[in-house]
Amino acid sequence: MNDQTMKCVEISEPGGPDVLKLVERTVPDLTDGEVLIKVGAAGVNRPDVIQRKGLYPPPPGASDLPGLEISGEVVAVSDGVETLKIGDKVCALTNGGGYAQYCNVPAEQCLAIPAGLSMEEAAVVPETFFTVWFNLYVQGGLKEGQSLLVHGGTSGIGTTAIQLATALGVKVYTTAGSDEKCKACEELGAVQAINYKTADFVEVMKEATGGKGVNMILDMVGGEYIARNIKCLARKGRLINIAYLQGSKAEVNFMSVMMKQLQITGSTLRQQPLAVKSQIAQELKDTVWPLIEAGKVKPVLHSSFDMGDAAQSHVLMESSQHIGKIVLKVES
Structure with missing residues (x-):
């Protein structure tokens, strides 16, 4: 057993940002196949907010602490790990x-x-x-030369999807909630950004594509967007839902799905088995890391907070005023 202690942010009870408390806990023990990372920084994401509200429980065996991504230094390696060693600087998708x-x-x-x-x-x-x-690529099979509509273009997911798909030869359209955010999306590579507060994205996309529609839509809004997305898709198009900010229930006329041979799917990353996450990691290393290192794709970092100010980071996340990602700095 590990008897070292560490500072961490726990969810004291389900609720608003103020339930995030800086506490001391024992440093976690390793199981086979794991490494222990001394955290330098941790990303703040929408699922953390949903977990804080008590609506997204961690999977069995995962930490109850929030935080799905980190960077830092490997300080311990368990049995069976041959790919990493103490001292390696890494970023990691965590299970919490x-x-x-x-x-x-x-x-x-x-x-x-x-x-x-x-x-x-x-x-x-x-x-x-x-x-x-x-x-986009494993589930959706997005190909060079196709078109993509990304909702929430200035979110962490949105800024990543715009850059990555553009770098891989896809024509990207997006929606955002202000002219400033639309401008930011176009600077990241979107061919057209639609202010959903002042324009109907269904009509704009119909005009932009000559009535054909787009090959794929990545949506985190849900609700009444679901039926509108179906109208925007081209024949054999794919609608991929990854979140439901407006709710997961919708009234949909499935005749268009049948007539246009559409595919509607979705996923959550956290529930995927290790084998799938391992495959994604390898494909990112082979295809995406060279794009990042060449400067063609870059994480958009909006603001950083000290770990003790985690509550303020969640206030910002829920305000949707940010463009890009929010991070917590973790001091040793």
């Missing part, structure tokens, strides 16, 4: 527990920090890049 000075992570969910990224930038790469790659 990132808001802490130390975090145990399966070795297969760790990747070397891409050359040129700071510790804080590296911390906000894993969760969004794993999610975007899995949904």
